[in-house]
Structure formats: C-alpha cells, structure tokens
Amino acid sequence: QEQLVESGGGFVQTGGSLRLSCAASGQTFSTYTMAWFRQGSGKEREFVSSINWSGRATYYADSVKGRFSISRESAETTMYLQMNNLTPADTAVYYCAAGVVISGERSSAEYTAWGQGTQVTVSS
Numbered sequence: 001q002e003q004l005v006e007s008g009g010g011f012v013q014t015g016g017s018l019r020l021s022c023a024a025s026g027q028t029f030s031t032y033t034m035a036w037f038r039q040g041s042g043k044e045r046e047f048v049s050s051i052n053w054s055g056r057a058t059y060y061a062d063s064v065k066g067r068f069s070i071s072r073e074s075a076e077t078t079m080y081l082q083m084n085n086l087t088p089a090d091t092a093v094y095y096c097a098a099g100v101v102i103s104g105e106r107s108s109a110e111y112t113a114w115g116q117g118t119q120v121t122v123s124s
Contacts, residue, residue, distance in 0.1 A: 002026040002113050004096045009118030016122070017084045022096030022115060024077035029113070033101040034072060034079045037108055038092035038120075045095070049081060050105040059105055063089070086122045093117040 008020040022034065035050035049060045049070040058070050067086075072079040079096065099111035 002029075002098075004098060004113055004115035006094065006096045006115045006118040009094060009120045011121045011123065012086055013123050014087055016086050017082070018086065018120060020081040020083065020094055020096075020118060020120075022079040022081075024079075024098065024113075029077050029098045031100075032098040032113075033105055033110075035097045035099075035105060035111060036070065036079075036081050037095045037097060038090075039095070039117075040092040043092075045108055047106040047108070048094070050101075051079065052101075052105075061106075083120070086120075088122050088124050091120060091122050093119050 003026045005023045012018055031053045033050055033052050036048040037045050038048050039045040047061055048064055051058045051070045051072050055072050067084050069082040095117045096115040097111035098113040101110045
C-alpha cells in the first residue's frame with residue numbers, strides 16, 4: 001500500500017528555518033511528480049512547491065519563492081522542503097503529495113497519494 005509520511009514540522013520564530021521531509025513507501029514514486037501543499041487554519045489547501053521525477057523541474061508559489069527550496073533524492077522516495085526566513089503567514093499544516101501530473105502541478109487534483117500532514121507554526 002502506497003504511503004507518504006511527512007516529518008520535520010515544529011515551532012519556530014519569525015526568520016527561522018525548518019526542513020520538512022517526505023518519505024514514501026509501498027510503491028516506487030520515482031516517476032511521479034511530488035509536491036508540497038499547505039493548509040492554514042480556516043483556509044483552503046494551497047500549492048507550495050513541486051518537483052518532477054527527474055528533479056530538474058521545480059515550481060514554487062509566489063509567496064515562498066526565494067525562501068523555500070524543494071529537492072528529492074535521485075530515483076528514490078524521499079523529498080525535502082527547506083524553508084528559510086519563515087513568517088507567521090507560513091503557519092499551516094504541510095502535506096506531501098505524489099502523482100502523475102497531466103494538466104498542472106499546482107492543482108491538488110493531480111495528486112493521488114497524500115501524507116497525513118505535519119504542523120509548522122511560526123511565531124511573531
């Protein structure tokens with residue numbers, strides 16, 4: 001059974017950094033696009049960043065561009081999100097996702113596997 005498990009969330013002050021990890025098991029996601037989404041309290045889930053199967057194509061939401069960096073181990077099943085210069089606006093539950101993206105990597109509908117989420121809280 002395919003499974004994605006996030007880790008690395010926590011509590012940090014404004015300007016701090018965190019590194020999220022997503023470990024996949026149960027099937028190989030090496031040919032899948034993988035992504036991070038987040039959902040703040042009372043908000044809709046939103047796209048954060050994605051990386052294609054080769055790692056050569058990455059995309060970021062405008063709100064995190066220049067601060068966050070996505071990566072994945074080549075042909076393996078672990079993905080990372082390095083988050084720097086965090087602000088309270090980044091507070092959310094962060095979800096790892098994987099899928100065979102056809103129409104657009106920013107749409108949650110493109111992803112068929114999801115993790116349970118990890119909480120990131122940034123204090124002012």
